[in-house]
Amino acid sequence: xxxxxxxxxxxxxxxGPVIFLYFLSITETNTEFSNYFEIVSFNLQLIIVxxxxxxxxxxxxxxxxxFAGVVNDVIMGFPLGTSSLTYLVTAVVATYIRNVTVxxxxxxxxxxxxxxxxxxxxxxxxxxxNFTDIIVTYLDLFYNSFFTFLFYPIFWVLFxxxxxxxxxxx
Amino acid sequence: xxxxxxxxxxAIRYALLQKGAKHKFSLFFLICISILIFFLDSFSSNIMSNxxxxxxxxxxxxxxxxxxPFNFLENLGKDTKNIFFVLKENKYLKAELxxxxxxxxxxxxxxxxxxxxxxxxxxxxxxxxxYVLTKVLLDKKSPFLKSxxxxxxxxxxxxxxxxxxxxxxxxxxVVEANYLSSRVLLLNDLNSRIPVTFGDRxxxxxxxxxxxxxxxxxxxxxxFEALDGETVFTSGKDGILTPGLPIGLTEKIxxxxxxxxxxxxxxxxxxxxxxxxKDTESNF
Numbered sequence: 001x002x003x004x005x006x007x008x009x010x011x012x013x014x015x016g017p018v019i020f021l022y023f024l025s026i027t028e029t030n031t032e033f034s035n036y037f038e039i040v041s042f043n044l045q046l047i048i049v050x051x052x053x054x055x056x057x058x059x060x061x062x063x064x065x066x067f068a069g070v071v072n073d074v075i076m077g078f079p080l081g082t083s084s085l086t087y088l089v090t091a092v093v094a095t096y097i098r099n100v101t102v103x104x105x106x107x108x109x110x111x112x113x114x115x116x117x118x119x120x121x122x123x124x125x126x127x128x129x130n131f132t133d134i135i136v137t138y139l140d141l142f143y144n145s146f147f148t149f150l151f152y153p154i155f156w157v158l159f160x161x162x163x164x165x166x167x168x169x170x
Numbered sequence: 171x172x173x174x175x176x177x178x179x180x181a182i183r184y185a186l187l188q189k190g191a192k193h194k195f196s197l198f199f200l201i202c203i204s205i206l207i208f209f210l211d212s213f214s215s216n217i218m219s220n221x222x223x224x225x226x227x228x229x230x231x232x233x234x235x236x237x238x239p240f241n242f243l244e245n246l247g248k249d250t251k252n253i254f255f256v257l258k259e260n261k262y263l264k265a266e267l268x269x270x271x272x273x274x275x276x277x278x279x280x281x282x283x284x285x286x287x288x289x290x291x292x293x294x295x296x297x298x299x300x301y302v303l304t305k306v307l308l309d310k311k312s313p314f315l316k317s318x319x320x321x322x323x324x325x326x327x328x329x330x331x332x333x334x335x336x337x338x339x340x341x342x343x344v345v346e347a348n349y350l351s352s353r354v355l356l357l358n359d360l361n362s363r364i365p366v367t368f369g370d371r372x373x374x375x376x377x378x379x380x381x382x383x384x385x386x387x388x389x390x391x392x393x394f395e396a397l398d399g400e401t402v403f404t405s406g407k408d409g410i411l412t413p414g415l416p417i418g419l420t421e422k423i424x425x426x427x428x429x430x431x432x433x434x435x436x437x438x439x440x441x442x443x444x445x446x447x448k449d450t451e452s453n454f
Contacts, residue, residue: 023236026229026232026233026236026237027233027236027237027240041312061194062194062195062196062197062200063194063195063200065200066195066200066203066204069204070207071229074225074226074229074230075229075230075233075308075310076310076312076314076315077315077317077345077346077353078315079208079211079212080207080208080210080211080222080225081203081204081205081206081207081208081211082208084200084203084204084207085201085204085205085208088197088200088201088204089201091197092182092185092186092197092201095184095185095188095197096181096182096185099181099184099185100177100181127208131208131209131212132212133361134314134315134361135360135361136314136360137360137381140314140381141314144314
């Protein structure tokens with residue numbers, strides 16, 4: 001009798017990263033703090049995609065990554081597919097890193113995340129500056145990438161604790 | 171060396187083509203789909219723009235509903251904070267009201283004089299403007315794009331290019347009109363360019379968004395001596411925006427002339443879209 005609720009709770013906790021990814025894409029939740037500090041903004045979606053593809057790929061399906069990107073494009077007003085491509089490139093780098101490494105720590109994850117940010121933002125910049133009329137300043141993109149990289153360890157700790165919670169629940 | 175290259179190739183191929191329980195599609199397949207929809211959307215065909223319009227309308231509604239509990243909590247916090255300042259604000263508003271009443275007499279006199287002068291010049295009276303009052307559905311901040319989503323679209327007569335005002339101050343213009351919703355590009359967005367006029371000498375300039383709260387005045391006359399506190403209005407030189415819409419006050423910062431907007435772009439809840447006749451629409 002008690003098995004069902006436990007299974008259900010484990011299932012719900014397991015959906016956490018997907019829900020969080022869609023939540024960030026669809027709601028008005030901001031990771032931009034220009035009202036307080038003019039240059040501070042970061043891309044939390046990239047951190048989620050990278051961490052969960054690297055650590056527990058079964059919790060974040062590639063289809064969900066694609067659709068979260070499409071939703072994000074609609075809300076932000078970018079051409080459809082821009083964010084999807086950015087997230088998928090991050091996922092490719094994370095899968096590659098997972099395939100070529102055995103034991104990873106926070107430091108290795110953090111520095112390999114730099115490669116993912118580089119390729120993701122390069123893709124974004126190529127698409128936006130060559131195929132659309134949208135103007136993006138390199139400085140803003142640099143600040144965004146820098147703070148995304150800087151905040152990664154905080155989320156690494158948070159997500160690792162969440163993963164432990166999930167292990168405990170199952 | 172060749173072996174290293176092979177390992178790299180295998181790992182990349184595996185990363186791109188791998189499928190699993192939750193990975194029903196390979197990353198390679200999804201990347202191809204993303205590229206395809208990106209190009210279809212960028213070089214928009216009629217079918218794609220209709221698909222995009224339906225997608226926008228439905229996702230904006232879902233987003234507004236899912237954001238509402240958080241907005242409610244945020245507003246509750248703001249309202250509670252405001253209660254503590256009611257007395258102080260009341261005193262300030264009473265003083266402001268007295269000042270405005272004085273100015274109102276002056277404005278009435280000037281309006282009548284203006285009307286008479288126009289009659290003398292036989293000029294067309296263009297002050298009759300119609301509006302659509304709309305609610306801000308979404309206001310998601312982004313470091314790259316400053317825009318808001320409105321809850322009315324083509325069904326209410328809104329089309330691309332129409333000016334949008336808040337408390338009679340210009341805040342931006344419509345850049346995307348769906349059937350039930352529309353997107354407004356704010357004046358402080360990097361992509362915003364508005365022809366304006368300001369000061370006693372009616373200096374012509376272009377108000378350019380720089381991605382910060384205060385847009386900048388560019389293409390000023392040579393050797394121009396900038397002054398603080400001059401009111402900036404739309405000039406209507408583009409033939410689209412209504413001339414004379416107030417925008418903000420000039421602020422001289424490090425030899426650059428910024429504009430402090432009258433309407434705070436971060437505090438918009440209800441705005442008006444100025445409806446322009448069909449002939450002007452063709453310029454958008």
